Amino acid sequence: MSATAKDFAAQPLPSWRRAVLKVGSSLLAGFDGGGLDPRYAAGLARFIESAREQQREVVLVSSGAVAAGRSRIQAGGDGLVLRQALASLGQASLIAFWQQLSSVPVAQVLLTHDDLRNRRRYLNARASLRELLRLGALPVINENDTVAVDELKLGDNDNLAAAVASLVDADLLLIATDIGGLYSGHPQRDPSARPIERVAAVTPELLLAASGGAGALGTGGMRTKLEAAAKAATAGVATALFCGRDSDVVDALAQGRLHGTLVSAQSDRLRARKQWLRHAPASGSLLIDAGAANALRVRGASLLPGGVVAVQGEFRRGDVVELRVAEGDDAVGRGLVQYSAGELVRIKGRHSRDIEAVLGFGYGESVVHRDDLVMIGDKTVFAAVIPETGVEPATHPSANSEATP
């Protein structure tokens, strides 16, 4: 069969404000076996541009470093160590390549699965990415192939993209590849393979159908894309698989129409996160004053050091802590804390602008960011805490400092 995007009827793309777009080597590698070719990437860069014009944010996860490296040095073979070296040789070219196609500054971010398993590094990566988006830059993420070997290796950029979608609280994962979408069998080898436009749940049967291996230029094939979609679905993020080689498909996507495969989210993104925070074991407590509690409850603000009255227990940056009102000892909520217990003892009651002077460094103005906060017994407040759009609400968290002098 033809196996093109024309096999997939148009369907509405779920509405989104922040998406992770993963672009595979199959779209970037030159056909002579090495180097990067802009012919498809240019269309995807235009898609990112048009998304920005619609006040949407895109984080790019781009493969292609190995392909770029191959054009810079003569080397035969395909071993892991050689690919690590080629990725290192090609990564700067990959970033320069995207920079040439982008009207905004691109920012290189190299990550491994291990980075995202470590809570402090996870928080650091998240803070950097949020800041890059706030600055209007285009983050371009790739696996840090030099250090990601064997057990540390995430496996492929499809899975990395799914992890990044959770990391940045994206509402959609877009996976651009060289084929129209998912088929019921390997499209080049199985003549009876049929396009699958909607996947309600990633089943073992579907994973088997997608296990026929990658194309000539890619690594993971459709199986890793489905695995990534399953991970994203669990985190409450839908995934769209589409052909990045077809300019009509990419143009339609910019207008909210998908020709490809849509894998539904399994749970509501906010609920998934809220559930996790509600049940994760707390390592300590912060006693906060009534003004801060009110700012958190009513305005969906972040907790600033000025509102913290006392620190209980031993905890590290990134741990879950309980928030209690000092006066009544009522549990108000729980959240991921940005500073350790020791650091908080030193900055409690202080203005956020004093954090750096007191500690000699700072991880930002909030002690618990509103995105990492769940309020107890108040569902409506939580909905205000993480806005549907993923964009900062009008109420700036620093307003909290006025409420908690």
Ligand SMILES: Nc1ncnc2c1ncn2[C@@H]1O[C@H](COP(=O)(O)OP(=O)(O)O)[C@@H](O)[C@H]1O
């Ligand atoms: N069931 C399937 N449906 C669609 N594509 C499949 C399937 N099974 C295997 N494939 C292969 O997966 C390829 C896409 O994955 P890959 O080569 O890794 O690309 P990328 O570089 O974009 O990650 C397709 O070109 C196709 O050859």
Ligand SMILES: N[C@@H](CCC(=O)OP(=O)(O)O)C(=O)O
């Ligand atoms: N990190 C590698 C890509 C690994 C990978 O997942 O490739 P692909 O299946 O083409 O997305 C590189 O930049 O070449």
